[in-house]
Amino acid sequence: MRHVLSVLVENEPGVLSRVAGLFSGRGFNIESLNVAPTLEAGVSHMTITTSGDEMIVEQIMKQLHKLVTVIKVVDFNELAAVEREMMLLKVQAEGAMRGEILRTVDIFRCKVVDVSPNEITIEATGNADKLQAIISLFQRFGIKEVARTGSVAMRRSMQAEV
Amino acid sequence: MELRGTQILLESLQREGVDVLFGYPGGAIIDIYDEIPRHPEIRHILVRHEQAAVHAADGYARASGKVGVCLVTSGPGATNTVTGIATAYCDSIPLVVFTGQVPTKLIGNDAFQEVDIVGITRPCTKHNFLVKDVKNLAKVIREAFYLARSGRPGPVLVDLPKDVMLAATEFVWPDDISMRSYNPTYKPNLNQLRRSVDELVKAKNPVILAGGGVIMSNAAQQLTELSREFHIPVAATLMGLGAFPSNGDLWLGMVGMHGTYAANMAINHADLVIAVGARFDDRVTGRISAFASKARIVHIDIDPTSIRKNVEVDVPVVGDCAQALQGILDICRKRNENMDWEEKHSAWIQEIASWKKDKPLCYCKSEAIKPQHVVEVLYKLGKGEAIIATEVGQNQMWAAQFYTFTKPRTLLTSGGLGTMGYGFPAAIGAQMAFPDKLVIDIAGDGSIQMNIQELATAVYNKLPVKIIILNNMHLGMVRQWQELFFNHNYSSTNMEAQPDFVKLAEAYGAEGYRITEADKLEAVLATALASPNTAIVDVHVEREENVYPMVPAGAALDEMLLV
Numbered sequence: 001m002r003h004v005l006s007v008l009v010e011n012e013p014g015v016l017s018r019v020a021g022l023f024s025g026r027g028f029n030i031e032s033l034n035v036a037p038t039l040e041a042g043v044s045h046m047t048i049t050t051s052g053d054e055m056i057v058e059q060i061m062k063q064l065h066k067l068v069t070v071i072k073v074v075d076f077n078e079l080a081a082v083e084r085e086m087m088l089l090k091v092q093a094e095g096a097m098r099g100e101i102l103r104t105v106d107i108f109r110c111k112v113v114d115v116s117p118n119e120i121t122i123e124a125t126g127n128a129d130k131l132q133a134i135i136s137l138f139q140r141f142g143i144k145e146v147a148r149t150g151s152v153a154m155r156r157s158m159q160a161e162v
Numbered sequence: 163m164e165l166r167g168t169q170i171l172l173e174s175l176q177r178e179g180v181d182v183l184f185g186y187p188g189g190a191i192i193d194i195y196d197e198i199p200r201h202p203e204i205r206h207i208l209v210r211h212e213q214a215a216v217h218a219a220d221g222y223a224r225a226s227g228k229v230g231v232c233l234v235t236s237g238p239g240a241t242n243t244v245t246g247i248a249t250a251y252c253d254s255i256p257l258v259v260f261t262g263q264v265p266t267k268l269i270g271n272d273a274f275q276e277v278d279i280v281g282i283t284r285p286c287t288k289h290n291f292l293v294k295d296v297k298n299l300a301k302v303i304r305e306a307f308y309l310a311r312s313g314r315p316g317p318v319l320v321d322l323p324k325d326v327m328l329a330a331t332e333f334v335w336p337d338d339i340s341m342r343s344y345n346p347t348y349k350p351n352l353n354q355l356r357r358s359v360d361e362l363v364k365a366k367n368p369v370i371l372a373g374g375g376v377i378m379s380n381a382a383q384q385l386t387e388l389s390r391e392f393h394i395p396v397a398a399t400l401m402g403l404g405a406f407p408s409n410g411d412l413w414l415g416m417v418g419m420h421g422t423y424a425a426n427m428a429i430n431h432a433d434l435v436i437a438v439g440a441r442f443d444d445r446v447t448g449r450i451s452a453f454a455s456k457a458r459i460v461h462i463d464i465d466p467t468s469i470r471k472n473v474e475v476d477v478p479v480v481g482d483c484a485q486a487l488q489g490i491l492d493i494c495r496k497r498n499e500n501m502d503w504e505e506k507h508s509a510w511i512q513e514i515a516s517w518k519k520d521k522p523l524c525y526c527k528s529e530a531i532k533p534q535h536v537v538e539v540l541y542k543l544g545k546g547e548a549i550i551a552t553e554v555g556q557n558q559m560w561a562a563q564f565y566t567f568t569k570p571r572t573l574l575t576s577g578g579l580g581t582m583g584y585g586f587p588a589a590i591g592a593q594m595a596f597p598d599k600l601v602i603d604i605a606g607d608g609s610i611q612m613n614i615q616e617l618a619t620a621v622y623n624k625l626p627v628k629i630i631i632l633n634n635m636h637l638g639m640v641r642q643w644q645e646l647f648f649n650h651n652y653s654s655t656n657m658e659a660q661p662d663f664v665k666l667a668e669a670y671g672a673e674g675y676r677i678t679e680a681d682k683l684e685a686v687l688a689t690a691l692a693s694p695n696t697a698i699v700d701v702h703v704e705r706e707e708n709v710y711p712m713v714p715a716g717a718a719l720d721e722m723l724l725v
């Protein structure tokens with residue numbers, strides 16, 4: 001099963017290789033890994049998408065926690081969370097195709113971020129399923145390049161009980 | 163007052179109470195060596211190979227319970243420590259290893275004797291540091307010792323660039339230490355302790371499985387009380403030997419691949435296994451699906467990752483073994499005053515007694531000297547007071563099986579990594595910690611050649627370590643597997659091409675003895691053990707003796723090959 005883990009780490013040199021090395025050394029999967037600074041100086045946030053059965057994911061969480069530079073580990077599968085990923089797509093766009101490409105961009109609320117006579121670069125945001133759907137749709141025009149950030153996630157705010 | 167990095171290092175070691183440093187100099191740490199003679203309170207032991215420095219620090223740590231410390235130069239000095247570090251890591255031994263490094267401005271330039279030792283040792287240290295600024299040096303050293311000895315202990319490496327050691331700063335020793343990302347859990351959850359006691363109350367066939375964690379956390383006392391008061395039989399892993407007096411009705415013996423019949427049968431017939439500071443290594447469990455398949459499992463460990471890593475656990479208890487056992491004792495004593503524990507477990511203890519009686523550890527006597535007998539004689543001659551180090555292979559298993567370990571920290575052996583060449587330098591380290599004790603390395607003729615150069619270290623420092631070679635002129639354990647599972651195809655396991663160990667000992671200035679006849683065994687061993695000098699005793703033993711019982715790889719614990 002796919003799990004999205006949120007990991008707060010001390011922003012020290014080598015912290016990324018400690019985490020990446022843990023996954024490779026123990027044979028855990030990494031689907032995507034995203035790191036960026038937080039508002040607190042010296043602390044970075046990683047979002048790791050991984051998969052495995054319950055016992056493996058429990059091990060992954062514990063092993064991450066055991067790393068001396070890891071401050072906190074949360075499994076978003078256990079909590080309501082919003083998850084988003086950003087993707088840039090460079091699509092072949094010549095002549096008659098351009099109109100249809102632009103319509104598709106609209107429907108999926110993507111954005112055009114760069115244009116040339118024969119290519120259009122599109123920015124898309126969504127969860128993994130949505131991005132997969134967008135890729136499938138644009139495939140028939142010809143995708144020249146894809147760049148994806150990997151997922152980032154955040155816990156949903158508490159909802160008032162009704 | 164400002165101090166240079168080199169001075170800060172030695173000041174800090176002194177604050178940490180370090181009295182012995184095992185090391186080997188080189189260009190990147192020559193400035194540190196310049197400082198060492200100014201600190202006579204720290205004894206520096208010059209080894210002959212950096213691997214041995216780490217094993218010696220490890221032996222010192224296992225025997226004394228203190229943090230072992232070593233110092234080596236950059237590049238090859240640093241890479242030579244890797245086997246030692248990995249050995250300590252697998253067995254959770256507290257070490258701080260200082261490595262020299264090229265000056266910070268050269269790091270990454272493939273400078274002379276530069277290796278990324280922090281990168282290399284990341285997966286085999288508890289944590290490691292590269293000190294880039296002398297201002298952080300004291301704090302890093304403080305953290306390194308704290309990490310090494312706290313929680314689940316382990317080796318910590320500190321990489322020291324040459325320029326950092328030459329730079330000066332105000333020396334401030336941090337009084338307090340707190341790391342927001344590192345907070346080991348010592349105090350076990352009370353509810354989990356209560357649940358453990360519930361399991362114990364219900365059980366008819368309980369077994370305690372003692373691992374190395376019992377020794378690390380100085381919990382042997384509590385373990386023994388729990389077993390004796392509530393009549394619970396005890397088995398131990400290799401690392402747990404010494405945690406419980408290995409004699410008496412409640413003692414089952416070692417479990418696992420070369421465990422006793424009684425211990426392995428008990429585990430697989432138990433309805434409750436209380437594992438304390440053990441991590442269910444595959445050498446312990448045999449085929450995992452068959453391991454303790456009738457039992458509920460209570461697992462006490464300070465490291466949460468050990469729990470539910472290899473086996474499903476019914477009651478996990480995260481915390482210090484000594485505190486957890488004390489908690490269980492307290493609850494048990496209070497809650498079940500009227501319970502007749504002896505009666506409750508009597509059928510089980512009888513069943514165990516019959517396993518012990520039917521299939522005890524044994525070997526066939528013959529004309530030749532039996533290696534098992536050598537171990538028994540060593541126990542007798544040392545009156546059980548010796549510290550025993552072992553190498554790896556058959557010698558290690560015979561030491562584990564036939565020596566009666568009654569106290570913690572008296573067996574120094576590479577359990578997790580199985581490092582040949584560990585025993586002799588570890589014995590040197592233990593002898594440094596306990597100059598007046600008898601320290602014996604039970605060795606194989608193969609393993610001893612892996613760090614034989616340390617004879618010079620032992621002789622120069624007047625360390626009366628005794629090396630007893632169970633010389634079968636084979637890489638015996640591998641030969642045993644070839645005999646049993648590879649149709650006697652003894653590929654590359656003959657060790658007849660070996661030095662004359664007596665002459666070799668003498669060449670180094672140690673004493674050398676050779677024993678080839680059984681009737682001389684005891685007398686010659688007695689002479690060697692009584693000597694105030696470093697000595698090798700080359701005992702020519704039965705060449706194709708096997709270690710039994712044996713659980714073949716992939717078999718269940720109760721599927722043992724017996725003598």
Ligand SMILES: Cc1ncc(C[n+]2csc(CCOP(=O)(O)OP(=O)(O)O)c2C)c(N)n1
Pocket residue numbers: 553554555556557558580581582583605606607608609610632634636637638639640
């Ligand atoms: C450094 C290292 N290399 C290889 C091995 C594999 N190995 C395990 S036991 C063994 C044989 C050991 O022979 P010896 O020291 O003579 O001891 P014996 O088994 O004969 O008692 C070998 C080669 C190991 N454990 N460690």
